Amino acid sequence: MPRDATHDPAILSWVESANAGGTDFPLQNLPFGVFEQGGDARVGIAIGDRVLDLRAARDGGHFDGLDPALAPAVGQRTLNALLALGRPALAALRGRAHRMLSADTPEGTRARRDATLLLPNSDVTMRLPAAVGDYTDFYASVEHAMNVGAMFRPENPLLPNYRHVPIGYHGRASSLVVSGTEVRRPLGQTSAAPAGPPRFGPTERLDYELEVGAFVAGENPLGTSVPIADAESRIAGLVLVNDWSARDIQAWEYQPLGPFLSKSFATTVSPWLVTLEALEPFRVPARVRGADEPAPLPYLSDATDRERGGVDISLEVWIRTPAMRAADAPAERLSRGSFARMYWTLGQMLAHHASNGCNLRPGDLLGSGTVSGVERGERGCLLELTKRGAEPVVLANGERRSFLGDGDEVSIRGWCERTGAARIGFGECRGVLIPAAL
Amino acid sequence: MPRDATHDPAILSWVESANAGGTDFPLQNLPFGVFEQGGDARVGIAIGDRVLDLRAARDGGHFDGLDPALAPAVGQRTLNALLALGRPALAALRGRAHRMLSADTPEGTRARRDATLLLPNSDVTMRLPAAVGDYTDFYASVEHAMNVGAMFRPENPLLPNYRHVPIGYHGRASSLVVSGTEVRRPLGQTSAAPAGPPRFGPTERLDYELEVGAFVAGENPLGTSVPIADAESRIAGLVLVNDWSARDIQAWEYQPLGPFLSKSFATTVSPWLVTLEALEPFRVPARVRGADEPAPLPYLSDATDRERGGVDISLEVWIRTPAMRAADAPAERLSRGSFARMYWTLGQMLAHHASNGCNLRPGDLLGSGTVSGVERGERGCLLELTKRGAEPVVLANGERRSFLGDGDEVSIRGWCERTGAARIGFGECRGVLIPAAL
Numbered sequence: 001m002p003r004d005a006t007h008d009p010a011i012l013s014w015v016e017s018a019n020a021g022g023t024d025f026p027l028q029n030l031p032f033g034v035f036e037q038g039g040d041a042r043v044g045i046a047i048g049d050r051v052l053d054l055r056a057a058r059d060g061g062h063f064d065g066l067d068p069a070l071a072p073a074v075g076q077r078t079l080n081a082l083l084a085l086g087r088p089a090l091a092a093l094r095g096r097a098h099r100m101l102s103a104d105t106p107e108g109t110r111a112r113r114d115a116t117l118l119l120p121n122s123d124v125t126m127r128l129p130a131a132v133g134d135y136t137d138f139y140a141s142v143e144h145a146m147n148v149g150a151m152f153r154p155e156n157p158l159l160p161n162y163r164h165v166p167i168g169y170h171g172r173a174s175s176l177v178v179s180g181t182e183v184r185r186p187l188g189q190t191s192a193a194p195a196g197p198p199r200f201g202p203t204e205r206l207d208y209e210l211e212v213g214a215f216v217a218g219e220n221p222l223g224t225s226v227p228i229a230d231a232e233s234r235i236a237g238l239v240l241v242n243d244w245s246a247r248d249i250q251a252w253e254y255q256p257l258g259p260f261l262s263k264s265f266a267t268t269v270s271p272w273l274v275t276l277e278a279l280e281p282f283r284v285p286a287r288v289r290g291a292d293e294p295a296p297l298p299y300l301s302d303a304t305d306r307e308r309g310g311v312d313i314s315l316e317v318w319i320r321t322p323a324m325r326a327a328d329a330p331a332e333r334l335s336r337g338s339f340a341r342m343y344w345t346l347g348q349m350l351a352h353h354a355s356n357g358c359n360l361r362p363g364d365l366l367g368s369g370t371v372s373g374v375e376r377g378e379r380g381c382l383l384e385l386t387k388r389g390a391e392p393v394v395l396a397n398g399e400r401r402s403f404l405g406d407g408d409e410v411s412i413r414g415w416c417e418r419t420g421a422a423r424i425g426f427g428e429c430r431g432v433l434i435p436a437a438l
Numbered sequence: 439m440p441r442d443a444t445h446d447p448a449i450l451s452w453v454e455s456a457n458a459g460g461t462d463f464p465l466q467n468l469p470f471g472v473f474e475q476g477g478d479a480r481v482g483i484a485i486g487d488r489v490l491d492l493r494a495a496r497d498g499g500h501f502d503g504l505d506p507a508l509a510p511a512v513g514q515r516t517l518n519a520l521l522a523l524g525r526p527a528l529a530a531l532r533g534r535a536h537r538m539l540s541a542d543t544p545e546g547t548r549a550r551r552d553a554t555l556l557l558p559n560s561d562v563t564m565r566l567p568a569a570v571g572d573y574t575d576f577y578a579s580v581e582h583a584m585n586v587g588a589m590f591r592p593e594n595p596l597l598p599n600y601r602h603v604p605i606g607y608h609g610r611a612s613s614l615v616v617s618g619t620e621v622r623r624p625l626g627q628t629s630a631a632p633a634g635p636p637r638f639g640p641t642e643r644l645d646y647e648l649e650v651g652a653f654v655a656g657e658n659p660l661g662t663s664v665p666i667a668d669a670e671s672r673i674a675g676l677v678l679v680n681d682w683s684a685r686d687i688q689a690w691e692y693q694p695l696g697p698f699l700s701k702s703f704a705t706t707v708s709p710w711l712v713t714l715e716a717l718e719p720f721r722v723p724a725r726v727r728g729a730d731e732p733a734p735l736p737y738l739s740d741a742t743d744r745e746r747g748g749v750d751i752s753l754e755v756w757i758r759t760p761a762m763r764a765a766d767a768p769a770e771r772l773s774r775g776s777f778a779r780m781y782w783t784l785g786q787m788l789a790h791h792a793s794n795g796c797n798l799r800p801g802d803l804l805g806s807g808t809v810s811g812v813e814r815g816e817r818g819c820l821l822e823l824t825k826r827g828a829e830p831v832v833l834a835n836g837e838r839r840s841f842l843g844d845g846d847e848v849s850i851r852g853w854c855e856r857t858g859a860a861r862i863g864f865g866e867c868r869g870v871l872i873p874a875a876l
Binding site for chain 1: 602605699798
């Protein structure tokens with residue numbers, strides 16, 4: 001029996017579609033997002049195939065008795081004001097939504113009679129959950145770092161800092177787009193020879209990267225850090241991320257300051273922020289360090305983080321090419337992955353990020369970096385799957401992909417499942433490539 | 439005789455301090471900034487030792503007849519709305535301010551009688567000019583790249599991409615601070631040996647970086663580029679930037695994804711945005727490529743950019759240590775520099791940035807990277823000046839500095855001067871280091 005009623009798989013919703021086995025959004029999930037209808041953007045919670053309009057719920061008095069600061073925050077056009085209130089406020093709101101959407105509560109009986117509360121998911125357009133002040137991308141899968149390192153430095157695949165530092169870098173916030181947004185193939189400088197000369201044109205090595213993203217709640221003032229024990233209190237929840245990458249541009253530009261235009265043309269984010277509260281039943285121990293691996297430094301070390309720092313999320317990447325669409329063939333899975341085996345936990349990434357006094361603001365987004373596993377079918381990008389294009393993926397219709405082609409649609413899916421808990425899904429992180437602008 | 443009256447050095451202001459020889463803010467400058475008085479932030483223009491309150495000017499009818507879109511924009515608490523209107527709107531506003539502040543115009547006669555318009559600079563607190571959506575830092579001084587490269591790769595100081603690619607990377611927007619803000623010495627991982635093991639503690643190699651920053655005007659939609667011929671139409675103006683750097687943290691963390699926590703603890707920005715209009719008399723040819731240097735690729739090549747892509751800004755870095763303050767000794771100059779000899783122009787940096795379709799938004803900040811010259815006295819950071827600490831700077835009082843000490847104050851100054859033009863100054867970009875939080 002779960003301690004928290006919001007995790008209890010036996011509690012049903014009066015929204016019938018939320019009780020269907022395969023839904024990403026059962027009563028136990030209740031992720032936050034921003035939807036738009038008729039040009040009016042509002043904050044909502046996904047439930048089955050419906051969206052709960054939080055502004056309408058507030059106006060209908062359904063949030064009476066909660067922290068009064070929530071009332072203006074749910075009236076905003078992004079989640080930032082809610083995220084600024086911190087995790088406890090979001091948890092209280094989710095708890096109230098749970099009672100409102102439950103089949104057998106007084107709040108549920110009242111909400112069921114209020115016709116203003118729910119909209120069909122199919123009637124709304126989703127937006128990015130938050131206005132992202134800063135987007136940081138980590139590199140937290142050691143398998144990804146090893147696979148990529150082996151291509152560029154076969155004698156020395158993993159750099160000496162990797163097992164000590166949760167490596168990350170600043171990404172581009174302006175080009176974050178919500179799932180469903182078309183992604184234009186970028187132009188850029190590429191060079192066949194390592195010493196140049198380069199040419200300028202459309203990338204020929206367009207790749208996806210399977211990632212999980214964390215949205216920041218609350219704010220630490222500039223000059224103050226966040227102890228590892230408090231780090232998760234600063235993470236509101238998770239989304240799926242596709243950090244599109246132009247590998248040929250990247251190879252030519254990235255020394256000495258890191259990836260830049262090879263990444264900044266687009267990063268796709270799934271629209272529903274799945275809270276750490278909803279993910280509570282799926283927490284697992286952090287990856288155990290091997291005997292040959294150093295212990296994390298004390299500022300990255302915490303007993304609770306070791307015991308529960310992992311999140312067991314199953315991930316998949318699917319592709320659908322123009323030829324598949326023309327033949328009415330379904331999408332095909334390129335890879336699977338698991339978020340449970342990341343080398344660094346979310347808490348370690350956040351604590352490291354703030355360890356120099358960097359202020360993390362509500363709505364900031366932290367990407368995990370490509371999630372890869374040890375098996376070939378667990379490599380989270382084409383660079384790894386095809387060994388830099390040398391071993392193309394062969395699709396069921398005979399098409400080959402070393403890298404992505406124009407018109408290809410890439411979808412990331414993610415979910416959590418285990419016995420005794422309701423399945424929690426992330427929805428979809430999807431993008432279709434459109435040809436370069438020439 | 440200048441074609442544009444706003445450049446005419448013979449026109450005087452009725453604000454007496456604007457006519458003094460040494461002022462940074464004569465009638466020919468008129469930079470934009472955001473000031474705060476009694477908690478109320480407003481947009482202003484610097485004139486001598488005064489600030490023109492643009493909201494008050496609007497309310498007093500002084501902007502009547504200008505683009506009506508300016509009226510709400512000058513009522514904001516940042517420059518972003520003004521920057522969104524684009525360079526022509528800013529230029530029109532500056533032109534009107536010029537007539538309002540001129541001694542012999544009808545607009546000047548009227549403004550002089552309006553007691554609501556001017557505040558003493560000493561009565562206001564300056565803020566960052568804009569809410570910066572994304573901060574990008576370039577690496578546009580080849581002398582800096584050579585000096586730093588020689589320390590890390592003596593056999594191969596300049597990487598093969600440098601003369602083709604305006605190298606840049608994403609910086610941290612949240613930790614941008616306005617001149618005068620205290621900067622806390624960051625903690626971080628450092629390692630004496632290249633292979634580790636690291637320790638965690640206060641940086642022992644805290645450095646400044648002398649840079650010039652450009653604020654973006656207007657917006658290109660995601661997926662569209664900005665031709666080099668149009669690139670300067672997207673730059674509103676320039677500021678001074680100190681991109682504080684922790685060299686020991688940087689050396690350990692920066693492979694393979696670039697600098698991260700070694701930079702993200704603070705970046706100081708001067709408060710007054712000096713418009714490209716004001717800098718018009720100081721435009722110089724772009725750096726000429728040598729016979730052994732490749733021509734820029736066509737997307738970075740433009741006749742006007744070659745003829746006028748440079749800006750002849752004189753720069754200086756000054757230090758004042760706690761011992762100097764205790765002895766009431768003045769600050770001491772560490773280095774001089776010139777922005778005229780940068781390898782890449784501002785237009786090339788912006789065109790490159792958008793060449794992959796990356797959307798640049800109003801208020802985005804582009805840093806030039808450290809401005810260094812060929813002489814020892816022109817090296818724009820201590821890493822270069824002291825050769826990684828091996829040759830400490832000796833100050834007049836006998837103190838030595840390999841890197842910065844707690845309590846050290848670093849000030850960057852910048853100005854443009856030439857015969858037949860009024861001196862245009864940038865004000866100050868200043869920060870005092872405070873001890874690490876332990």
